[in-house]
Amino acid sequence: xxxxxxxxxxxxxxxxxxxxxxxxxxxxxxxxxxxxxxxxxxxxxxxxxxxxxxxxxxxxxxxxxxxxxxxxxxxxxxxxxxxxxxxxxxxxxxxxxxxxxxxxxxxxxxxxxxxxxxxxxxxxxxxxxxxxxxxxxxxxxxxxxxxxxxxxxxxxxxxxxxxxxxxxxxxxxxxxxxxxxxxxxxxxxxxxxxxxxxxxxxxx
Numbered sequence: 103x104x105x106x107x108x109x110x111x112x113x114x115x116x117x118x119x120x121x122x123x124x125x126x127x128x129x130x131x132x133x134x135x136x137x138x139x140x141x142x143x144x145x146x147x148x149x150x151x152x153x154x155x156x157x158x159x160x161x162x163x164x165x166x167x168x169x170x171x172x173x174x175x176x177x178x179x180x181x182x183x184x185x186x187x188x189x190x191x192x193x194x195x196x197x198x199x200x201x202x203x204x205x206x207x208x209x210x211x212x213x214x215x216x217x218x219x220x221x222x223x224x225x226x227x228x229x230x231x232x233x234x235x236x237x238x239x240x241x242x243x244x245x246x247x248x249x250x251x252x253x254x255x256x257x258x259x260x261x262x263x264x265x266x267x268x269x270x271x272x273x274x275x276x277x278x279x280x281x282x283x284x285x286x287x288x289x290x291x292x293x294x295x296x297x298x299x300x301x302x303x304x305x306x
Contacts, residue, residue: 155305162301171199191286204278216304217271224261224298231293235283241276
């Protein structure tokens with residue numbers, strides 16, 4: 103009888119020792135230095151209103167994936183760099199179109215069709231170069247155009263992240279292309295646009 107009591111007491115001690123471990127594993131949080139716990143919180147910008155979708159994937163591509171449209175008469179030169187794709191614009195050269203293509207979802211397992219409302223791109227400019235419009239395409243099909251008034255400029259060494267609200271959720275199942283419209287209104291000096299990266303949030 104004593105052996106049974108001792109054995110049961112041993113089992114109880116073991117269970118008490120492993121319960122904190124089990125509780126920590128089930129909590130969904132990871133221990134931090136100093137005894138605190140990290141919480142899995144994603145502060146989205148802009149914040150979802152919660153009324154449409156509860157799941158999302160945010161993807162970003164390096165700016166080196168971008169390139170100017172061959173029909174862009176305002177382009178003096180362009181090239182890929184470690185931090186961006188740079189497009190140098192002629193003085194008063196007209197419009198230059200910069201294509202920023204994305205990988206897109208046709209569908210996800212379970213018959214889910216992700217939608218996009220928010221896109222974004224990181225940019226900076228030099229000289230008088232400016233970004234005044236973006237066109238959004240689903241493969242060969244035009245979806246929406248967003249006009250920036252006043253045009254976007256950033257002549258500092260830091261990149262600016264511009265969030266674009268399409269005004270509604272669209273299905274991009276044939277490849278999303280963000281076409282950035284730029285120009286250089288200076289009559290005498292060249293200017294440049296630097297695309298550091300671009301992305302979109304797919305929601306379902």
